[in-house]
Each structure stands twice: as C-alpha cells, then as structure tokens.
Amino acid sequence: xxxxxxIYTVIFLVLAVFIFLRLRSVLGTRTGHERPxxxxxxxxxxxxxxxxxxxxxxxxxxxxxxxxxxxxxxWKGTFExxxxxxxxxxxxxxxxxxxxxxxxxQGAKAAYEMIVSAFANGDxxxxxxxxxxxxxxxxxxxxxxxxRRGETVQSTFVAIDRATIRDxxxxxxxxxxxxxxxxxxxxxxxxxxxxxxxxNPDKVTELVDIWTFARDxxxxxxxxxxxxxxxA
Numbered sequence: 001x002x003x004x005x006x007i008y009t010v011i012f013l014v015l016a017v018f019i020f021l022r023l024r025s026v027l028g029t030r031t032g033h034e035r036p037x038x039x040x041x042x043x044x045x046x047x048x049x050x051x052x053x054x055x056x057x058x059x060x061x062x063x064x065x066x067x068x069x070x071x072x073x074x075w076k077g078t079f080e081x082x083x084x085x086x087x088x089x090x091x092x093x094x095x096x097x098x099x100x101x102x103x104x105x106q107g108a109k110a111a112y113e114m115i116v117s118a119f120a121n122g123d124x125x126x127x128x129x130x131x132x133x134x135x136x137x138x139x140x141x142x143x144x145x146x147x148r149r150g151e152t153v154q155s156t157f158v159a160i161d162r163a164t165i166r167d168x169x170x171x172x173x174x175x176x177x178x179x180x181x182x183x184x185x186x187x188x189x190x191x192x193x194x195x196x197x198x199x200n201p202d203k204v205t206e207l208v209d210i211w212t213f214a215r216d217x218x219x220x221x222x223x224x225x226x227x228x229x230x231x232a
Contacts, residue, residue, distance in 0.1 A: 074089075074090075074093075075089050075101050075165075077102075078101040078102060078105060078164065078165050079101075079164060079165040079166070079168070080164050080165070080166055080180065083165075083166055083167060084167065085165045085166065085167050085168045085177075085178075086168075087168075088167065088168030088169045088170065088177075089101060089165070089168045091168075091169070091170040092168060092170050092175045092177075092217075094170075095170065095173075095217050096175065096217050099175075101165065104165075104177065104224070105163050105164075105165070105179070107224065108163055108177075108179050108181075108211075108213060108224070109160050109163045109181070111130055111213070111224070111226065112160065112163070112179075112181050112183070112209075112211065113157055113160065114126065114130060115127065115130055115131070115226060116155060116157070116185070117155060117157070118130075119139055119142075119143070119153075120153040120154065120155035120187070121153075122143045122146070122147060124136075124139075124140050124143060127139055127140070130225060130226060131225060131226045132214065132225045132226060132227040134227075135226055135227060135228070135229065149191070149192065150191065150192025151189055151190065151191055151192065151197070152189070152190050153187065153188070153189050153190075154187065154188050154189075154190075154201070155185055155186070155187040156185065156186045156187075157183065157184075157185055158183075158184035158185060158186060158204050159183065159184045160181060160182070160183045160184075161182045161183060161184065162180075162181075162182045163179055163180070163181050163182075164179070164180050165177055165178070165179055165180075166178040166179060166180045166210060170217075173216060173217050173218050174214055174215070174216055174217065175214065175215050175217055176212055176213070176214045176227070177212065177213050177214075177224075178210060178211070178212045179210070179211055179212070179213065180208065180209075180210050180232065181207075181208065181209045181210075181211065182206070182207075182208050183206070183207050183208075183209075184204050184205070184206055184207075185204070185205050185207055186199075186200075186201065186202075186203065186204055186205065187199045187205060188200060188201045208231070208232035209229065209230070209231060209232065210229075210230040210231070210232050211226055211228065211229050211230075212226070212227050212228040212229075212230075213225065213226055213227065214227045
C-alpha cells in the first residue's frame with residue numbers, strides 16, 4: 001500500500017511541476033514595472049507628443065479681474081459730487097490711456113506741499129520745475145519783494161486733509177485738472193527785526209486752495225505743472 005502511495009505521490013508532483021512551468025512560460029513573471037490594469041469605464045486621455053518648448057497653461061476661467069471697470073466706478077472717490085469732472089477725466093483718458101486719477105491726486109498732494117514749502121523758503125530753483133512760466137514769475141516776484149523788505153516766512157505742514165478733483169478738461173492737446181486742497185498749516189511771517197507781522201507760530205491754520213495743473217498729452221515728460229492758483 002505504501003508503494004502505491006509513493007508512486008501516486010511522485011506522479012502528482014511531476015504533473016504539478018510541469019503545469020507550473022507551462023503557466024510561467026505563457027504568463028511570464030512580474031518585474032515590478034508592469035502597467036496597471038486598464039479600467040474600461042474610465043476616460044482615457046491621448047498622450048501628448050513631447051515638446052520641451054511648450055509650457056502647459058491652465059484653462060482660462062472667467063474672472064472678475066478680466067471684466068472692464070464700469071464707467072460709473074472708474075473715477076469713484078476722486079472728484080467732487082455734482083461737478084462735471086467725470087466727462088473731462090474720460091476725455092483725458094481717451095488720449096492718455098495710462099492716466100490714473102488716484103495716482104494723479106497723490107502726485108498733486110506731494111506737489112502742493114513742495115510748492116508751499118519752497119515758496120515760504122524762497123526756493124526758486126524748486127519752484128521753477130513745478131510751475132508754469134507765468135505762475136513762476138509771479139511767485140518769484142513776491143519772493144524778491146519779501147527779501148527786499150527783509151521778511152521771512154516759516155511754514156510747517158500739519159496735514160493735507162483732502163484733495164479732490166473739482167474740474168477736468170482736455171483743451172486741444174493739453175490736459176487741465178483743477179484740484180481742491182484742504183490742509184492744516186502753521187505759518188508765521190516776521191519782519192527784518194524778527195517781529196511777527198502775520199500768522200501765529202502756536203496756531204494751526206486751516207486752508208482751502210484751488211489749484212489747476214496742466215500737462216501736454218503729446219509730451220514725453222510725465223510731469224504736471226501748476227498753471228493757476230485760487231483761494232476758496
């Protein structure tokens with residue numbers, strides 16, 4: 001009985017080895033680099049041809065930043081309510097697309113402080129670069145008269161409370177913008193002996209000035225110049 005069992009055992013072992021070798025020759029062996037099985041229900045993308053010079057860009061999406069700024073919002077907060085400045089600003093922007101009303105007002109405030117300080121100090125060199133010819137000549141004459149009398153002016157800015165566009169116009173090839181400044185200033189004028197003849201060194205004075213700046217839109221010079229001054 002044991003002989004029979006041993007014979008059958010050997011036969012089965014031989015058959016098992018033979019079947020294993022046949023399956024391996026047909027199916028092969030796993031190397032760890034096989035592709036994953038394909039899912040027939042998943043969407044398959046066609047592989048793109050390699051190109052080192054092409055950078056894949058994300059798909060374009062609608063963004064609020066891609067939308068044009070509405071006309072009603074374009075100059076919001078820069079001009080006085082009830083004024084006709086909006087039409088003038090639109091006209092200026094039509095010939096100068098880079099025009100930015102907010103940036104203009106920031107520059108106007110800086111110019112306002114520089115001009116007032118330079119006028120008080122008798123600094124005609126600084127004034128000449130910021131004023132139109134007629135305005136410069138008027139300022140320079142006033143400074144010369146003051147110096148002949150031996151008078152001195154001291155001005156200290158406390159704050160520029162507000163600067164708003166009061167009017168704007170495109171005249172031929174020249175942009176003109178009228179700005180209303182509300183500021184706080186400490187100013188005092190002394191005679192040749194040092195006595196105070198105007199102002200108060202211990203008092204803040206509130207000033208409202210209306211200045212008009214102009215620029216030739218065809219000029220490569222981006223700077224605006226003061227062409228007119230008025231007191232409100």
